[in-house]
Amino acid sequence: MSGPPNPIENAYWVIVPAAGSGKRMGADKPKQYLPLAGTPLIAHTLDNILQWPGLAGIVVAIAADDQEFEALTAAQDPRVHRVTGGAERADSVLAALDYLSQLADPETSVLVHDAARPLVSRSDIQSLLNASAIALLAQPASDTIKQSRCSNGKTLVNQTLPRQQIWLAQTPQKAPLQLLRRALQRGLEQCPESITDEASALELAGHAPELVSACRSNFKITHPADLMLAEALLQHRQALEQIQSGTES
Ligand SMILES: Nc1ccn([C@@H]2O[C@H](COP(=O)(O)OP(=O)(O)OP(=O)(O)O)[C@@H](O)[C@H]2O)c(=O)n1
Ligand SMILES: C[C@](O)(CO)[C@H](O)COP(=O)(O)O
Numbered sequence: 193m194s195g196p197p198n199p200i201e202n203a204y205w206v207i208v209p210a211a212g213s214g215k216r217m218g219a220d221k222p223k224q225y226l227p228l229a230g231t232p233l234i235a236h237t238l239d240n241i242l243q244w245p246g247l248a249g250i251v252v253a254i255a256a257d258d259q260e261f262e263a264l265t266a267a268q269d270p271r272v273h274r275v276t277g278g279a280e281r282a283d284s285v286l287a288a289l290d291y292l293s294q295l296a297d298p299e300t301s302v303l304v305h306d307a308a309r310p311l312v313s314r315s316d317i318q319s320l321l322n323a324s325a326i327a328l329l330a331q332p333a334s335d336t337i338k339q340s341r342c343s344n345g346k347t348l349v350n351q352t353l354p355r356q357q358i359w360l361a362q363t364p365q366k367a368p369l370q371l372l373r374r375a376l377q378r379g380l381e382q383c384p385e386s387i388t389d390e391a392s393a394l395e396l397a398g399h400a401p402e403l404v405s406a407c408r409s410n411f412k413i414t415h416p417a418d419l420m421l422a423e424a425l426l427q428h429r430q431a432l433e434q435i436q437s438g439t440e441s
Contacts, residue, residue: 203248204321205296206241206364207288210234210307211255211277216414223413224307225260229426233413236310236426238266244317248300251292252307253277253284282380282387289373298370301325304390305364308413311425312364316406320366326399328365328391329406333358359403362410365390367401375399 214223224234241250249271254261256276266272275291277284285304292302303320305312316329333355341350367375372390379386379393387393391401409425411418 203246204301204303204366205248205292205369206244206250207285207292207302207304208234208237208241208250208252208307209277209281209284209288209304210261211253211258211284212281212308213255214308217416217419219416221260222255223419226419228310228413228419229423232260232264233310233419233422234261234307235264235266237305237307238264238272240310240312241305242266242269242271244314246321247271248296249273251275251288253288280384280387281389282376282384282393285390286373286376286380289369289376292369293373296369298368300369301366302369302372303364303366304372306412309363309410310413311422311429312362312410313407316404316410317364319404319406320364323366323404324402326367326371326394327402327404328389329362329410330359330403331362331406331408331410333360361389361391362406362412363389365401367394367399371397371399 210224212222212224217223217226219226225232228236238250238252241247251273252261253275254277261267261274273291275287278287289302312329320327320329337353337355337358339350339353340347367390372394375393375397376387376390379396382396386396394401413419413422
């Protein structure tokens with residue numbers, strides 16, 4: 193007779209790259225520490241991940257000069273480990289994979305999730321966990337896609353591309369630990385500029401990651417307006433939860 197699934201068998205690790213400087217945000221501190229509804233952005237992301245079912249632990253890659261991580265409540269959780277990140281996102285992820293390879297089995301499933309995506313939904317995480325061993329959340333393109341060209345200092349439409357096969361990559365992106373580590377190592381040696389996510393390294397190594405359709409609310413906080421949108425969505429979500437649990441004041 194088969195009983196409920198063993199949570200140990202389902203255990204996976206999450207890597208959170210959080211060593212960026214947030215240049216496009218243009219703030220006076222890295223964007224992961226900017227307040228979102230009164231709490232640092234990264235705190236929302238980590239508190240969310242700590243509630244995912246079957247989680248074994250989190251490795252957060254932080255900048256060498258980070259002064260703020262230790263003050264987070266999540267930093268005190270024994271499941272949260274930290275490593276020093278690198279110059280590019282892929283270097284930060286690789287540093288975390290190097291650390292994790294000393295703790296976990298080579299076949300362990302790893303989900304890499306940007307610190308800058310605090311609003312990923314639990315149902316999208318469940319869909320990703322149920323998908324192929326190599327998979328990523330992504331959003332199918334919903335607008336008409338234009339390819340551009342420059343002419344006399346202006347940006348003009350070159351052509352309209354068919355959108356049926358266009359997806360916008362999100363995170364988490366999932367793969368077995370050692371396979372992802374090797375793919376990133378090789379990708380960074382061969383063409384570092386094209387490794388903007390885990391899937392691109394895995395594609396270069398000959399894999400075809402599964403695209404798992406995810407909500408638009410899992411956007412990456414990149415520009416100042418994204419913070420305001422995330423705050424509005426969070427408030428809406430909290431109000432909805434209060435109504436659903438009957439605790440509305
Ligand atoms: N050297 C880097 C660069 C980025 N990241 C992390 O990767 C995630 C996604 O990257 P992005 O949104 O591009 O962040 P930044 O590099 O900080 O932003 P920008 O490109 O605007 O400077 C973020 O959580 C960021 O902290 C990282 O860990 N190490
Ligand atoms: C991994 C990623 O979030 C997928 O969209 C993205 O590639 C990372 O940041 P970028 O610098 O904006 O490409």
